[in-house]
Amino acid sequence: MSALNAMGIKKSFGGQRVLDDAWIDVPEQWIVGLIGPNGAGKSTFLTVLSKFIEPDAGVITSRNMDVTTRSPHALSRAGVVRTFQVPHEFSELSVMQNMMVAVKNQAGESIWQALLLPHRVSAEEKVIRARAGEWLEFLGLDHVAANAARNLSGGQKKLLELGRALMTDPYLLLLDEPFAGVAPGLVDTIIEKILELQKRGLGFLIVEHNMDAVNALCNTVFVMERGRILTDGAPQKIVNDPRVLEAYLGGKL
Numbered sequence: 001m002s003a004l005n006a007m008g009i010k011k012s013f014g015g016q017r018v019l020d021d022a023w024i025d026v027p028e029q030w031i032v033g034l035i036g037p038n039g040a041g042k043s044t045f046l047t048v049l050s051k052f053i054e055p056d057a058g059v060i061t062s063r064n065m066d067v068t069t070r071s072p073h074a075l076s077r078a079g080v081v082r083t084f085q086v087p088h089e090f091s092e093l094s095v096m097q098n099m100m101v102a103v104k105n106q107a108g109e110s111i112w113q114a115l116l117l118p119h120r121v122s123a124e125e126k127v128i129r130a131r132a133g134e135w136l137e138f139l140g141l142d143h144v145a146a147n148a149a150r151n152l153s154g155g156q157k158k159l160l161e162l163g164r165a166l167m168t169d170p171y172l173l174l175l176d177e178p179f180a181g182v183a184p185g186l187v188d189t190i191i192e193k194i195l196e197l198q199k200r201g202l203g204f205l206i207v208e209h210n211m212d213a214v215n216a217l218c219n220t221v222f223v224m225e226r227g228r229i230l231t232d233g234a235p236q237k238i239v240n241d242p243r244v245l246e247a248y249l250g251g252k253l
């Protein structure tokens with residue numbers, strides 16, 4: 001069974017075809033990479049797969065459910081959650097508060113109340129706080145839990161973005177350039193956390209330019225060029241494929 005499968009995806013903007021019969025398959029608990037030159041359509045594909053924009057054609061399924069017409073909200077409630085190239089944290093809230101407001105279902109709304117009226121903390125909110133604390137510890141952010149999110153480094157913001165996604169209990173995470181703007185030391189930390197999450201049962205689809213990270217993480221890689229999937233396979237095979245080298249400017253990955 002696939003955590004995510006998409007076939008025949010087409011998308012045009014103002015007459016420009018950006019996705020042209022694009023496809024992908026993410027088996028359960030796999031880490032799948034999506035690479036390709038700038039402007040190939042990777043982010044657009046991720047945005048279509050997470051349903052933030054509608055495809056013009058094609059079918060998207062997750063765990064054998066047709067999710068083509070679902071809203072992004074419904075998809076994330078089902079367990080498929082995306083993160084953004086530029087993290088979407090609430091900059092004035094603390095790191096802990098950011099984690100707590102990310103929870104799905106009704107609890108998320110009551111958390112806002114709890115933040116505004118801190119003396120009215122329900123048992124449910126205590127459970128959510130404890131879970132947020134566990135994830136922050138896992139991600140190495142527990143020491144900054146009380147800090148305003150705006151004061152985090154670029155890499156810490158990426159970790160917080162991952163933490164906020166984890167608060168929704170996903171089975172598949174779609175990550176858009178999780179290593180962009182991250183200091184080298186934190187790149188290794190994020191790689192380690194993703195591999196640990198895979199061991200705990202999560203799958204990932206990762207759009208990324210950092211080929212060292214792709215090599216370290218991915219079970220398989222899809223290469224996109226001008227809105228189409230050029231080829232797919234193990235990272236070692238992909239980086240030595242002359243068609244892939246040609247697709248990149250300068251013929252070098």
Ligand SMILES: Nc1ncnc2c1ncn2[C@@H]1O[C@H](COP(=O)(O)OP(=O)(O)OP(=O)(O)O)[C@@H](O)[C@H]1O
Binds near residue numbers: 040041042
């Ligand atoms: N909302 C939009 N309206 C018009 N054109 C768009 C829109 N979104 C994307 N495009 C165009 O689609 C093409 C693919 O862009 P996209 O950002 O998906 O590529 P990418 O492979 O993610 O590139 P990069 O690696 O540089 O992030 C580009 O030509 C872009 O200008």
